[in-house]
Amino acid sequence: MLRGLDISDMLIIDRLELGFQPGLNVLTGETGAGKSILLDALGFVLGWRGRADLVRQGAEQGEVTAWFDLPDGHPARSVLEEAGLPIEDELILRRVNTADGRKTAWVNDRRCSGEVLRALSETLVELHGQHDDQGLLNPRGHRAILDDYAGNAPLLSKVRKAWVDLGAARKAAATAAEERAAIQAEEDFLRHAVAELDKLDPQEGEEAALDTKRRLMQGAEKIRSDVVNAYELMGQEGAERHMADALRWLDGAAARAEGALDAPMAALNRAMVELDEAMSGVADAIEAMSFNPLELEETEERLFAIRGLARKHDVAPDDLAGFAGTLRGKLDALDAGEAKQAALQKAVKDAEATYAQAAGSLTEARRKAALKLDKAVSAELAPLKMERAVFETQIDPEQPGPEGQDAVSFTVATNPGAPAGPLGKIASGGELSRFLLALKVCLTQGQSGLTLIFDEIDRGVGGATADAVGRRLSALAAEGQVLVVTHSPQVAALGAHHWRVEKAVSKGMTTSTVIPLSPPERVDEVARMLSGDQVTDAARAAAEALLAG
Template identity: 70%
Template sequence: MLLSLDIRDMLLIDRLELEFRPGLNVLTGETGAGKSILLDCLGFVLGWRGRADLVRSGASQGEVTAVFELPPDHPAHAVLAEAGIPSGDELILRRVNAGEGRKTGWINDRRASGEVLRRLSETLVELHGQHDDRGLLNPRGHRLLLDAFLRLDLAPLRAAWGARREARAALDRAEAALAAVKGEEDFLRHAVAELDKLDPQPGEEADLDIRRRAMQGAERIREDVARAAHVLGPEGAEGAMLDAVRWLDTAAERAEGRLEAPVAALQRALIELGEAASGVEAALEAMDFDPRDLETTEERLFALRALARKHDVLADDLAGLADNLRERLGRIDAGEGDLARLREAMAQADAGYEAEAAAISERRATGAKRLDAAMAAELAPLKMERAVFETRIAAAEPGPEGRDAVAFTVATNPGAPPGPLDRIASGGELSRFLLALKVCLSQGEGGQVMIFDEIDRGVGGATADAVGRRLARLAEGAQVLVVTHSPQVAALGGHHFRVAKSVEGQMTTSRVTALSHDERIDEIARMISGEEITPAARQAAKALLDG
């Protein structure tokens, strides 16, 4: 609810403080008195885009402050939370327009952009009039309005749409991943077969290299080692030394002990020689290999290194590469099974969404007839009993709110083809269509301040009275502001404000005054008779106020 509006140095207003109340608030005054200025100022503080020259002539800047009451469940709290602005039971909006055109806004004393103010205003105020393009005349909002009339709970449908979207995304990802790996399937199968055939092992390259080097080295020195073994053996040094010991043993008996030391030395040398010969024989035996082993070792070593170069990895990493490629190949083999499972999940999600969407479509189709009947009942007292209002539902692209496109159409004369509200109805007819539609759609909801700008233009008498009574019904449990020239509408207001223009010296200003009961009689009488208030007009005004 709008609690107050404080305007300083804006257009024709030098200083104005207004306090509004729940129910039907009416603003009246002569043409040009400045009633539209109030709406311009309210739109300014709400961030609406409008006229640029708002600052009062001679003032350095203009300022508007609006105070709203916010119930705990009001949607404005969510907008404030998203903007990082604290909220409470009261919301204070203030906006300043400097003389050079710069605009600065505050929300609860926090600096705020015009965009945040506009988003906030969508939860605070509804403006309806003959040029209403933000509300009921916007076809993009007709489905939301029908759903609000039917009080549809779209949460299950939105959940089904979300599940369908997630299932589709999962299927798309799996198909893309499978298509990507399938493009390299031939390569993977060839590479895995090649690696499996070679069966490389970690550390194998180093072992093969050592064996190869050992065999290559043995091949080069084995002839010398064999020659040395022959020289040290029985046919060489060992045999000669044994002959020498035998000969010396025979001569030792006649040498009077002089050969004992040499013989002992030779015997020790024989022992050392035997050890040397054994070692050489062992080495020679170790160097004994089949030349085919060297060829086999070199072939495997070169094969490992060639495969490592082919895949641009180290030879020791070939085993890990084989595991990785095998895993990728396994995903291809398992991919079709995964796709089948995901397609089944997609089909189930589709079926779930289709069931929810079909149920909502059926309720909308049935509810559209209820809305059309309610509109027919509202249009008759507004002297539009021959007009036909029709809610049309057509197929649309599926989405979180279903697969229906909703459009409100009217035919103002029998036999005339129906069309969009703003193209078929005249100014006065359009105002009454909008009022009837708002009465049907509101159903007592009071979340927003509803403002009607001269919505009664072009009607009078019983029709004007019907307009006023519908405005009063809208105001039950809510707050409605009406700018009106109709005495019948003004008389039904719970709170009455008069807008008047005055000239003091060279300065023209507008004033807004809250009227007492007697002042209301005079104002409504003026609206009936014109500038000169007659006794008959005053009596008629009393009759209107008495109901």
């Protein structure tokens, strides 16, 4: 419940503090006095998107503070908890607008965003104003309004999930079909390439190994004859034979040399051992350099084949094995594609069936809620002097989507037998106000702690009809709090609390102020609303009669 509103330097308001009460609060005043400015200021502190030029001319910044009662269980408490803001029994909203357009907001003295303010406002205030064509008169919002009335949030959640799942299934099937078509277009190439790669069977690192082997064989061909010649010079016909002969001659002479040949003979024996090791190593080298000339040719052929295939497919030689696996995977996908496609199509049909069931349940719930809403609105129209009018919620098939498969629109017929049509086109100004009031009353039933604001809901009506509108507002206010901006004396007379909005010019500056009215002042104000600038005794008498009920 809105308890107060403090406005500083906003539009034509210098400083204004208002305290509101439960019941029906009415604001009256001449046209242009600034009644709508109060709603602009309230909308500003609640985070609503409105006019940009709010700061009073000559002021550095404008500020609005609003405070609300927040009893236990109020839905605003959940918003505060989710936003990590302090939760108290009193909710204080404050918002500042600087002259250069910057806006800053606080909730219970903690900084917050405009999004948080707007989320709070949905739990605090319900507005019906002169621009309700963006709300109840906009057919695009009627489906959401009906769903809110019906409490269809769980069903809507199922439909949205089913729609997302259906979209994912359709996308998967389409993607698989596109991929399979692309593979089919290159099937001949794939099969030829895989066969060619499988036949060659290149291994990782093989190209480098073949290149090394080839270079070794090419080099061995040039040096092997020199190594063989060296081996022969060390062998039986060379150094080995001569060293053996020398040792034999020395051995025969050693007995007569008195030990003089012992050391040379030992050295010669060691040299023969070293020579044997050298000959063994050279022999191994000769063996390693021995190869079949065809082997060099085969090595070169395979090396060139691997390099040629790598160039053909524009990959590194070491990547040929992995590339073959990739191509083979595409062929496997193609071969298995038909079964996979069938499975994906089945998944699409299953998702379609799930969506159809969820959307059908939502449609049924909407139809039941529509009948209930139509009946409730009709009951509200009778005390508003429109007992012959017909309100109907039409539900027509629509292209399926995340919100279901229904188009919802509120239609009216002002007289039995008259053609029904859109709410905003069929009803006249006075009728439209009453239709909207009846609809608003039905839609807000059961919403606790909500302040209802009506901006000139009685426009276009007068006399007994205006009195009927005022009495319905008064009855509605008995269950909570209603604020009404009105030009109707009948409505104003039924208010439990009455303020007059006045505009004055001082030193070339126009300002607006709001004055709470005492009982005698209320008589004068209602009389002014009845008779205009000249308040007569008859007007005062009529005003007293209205206020007496």
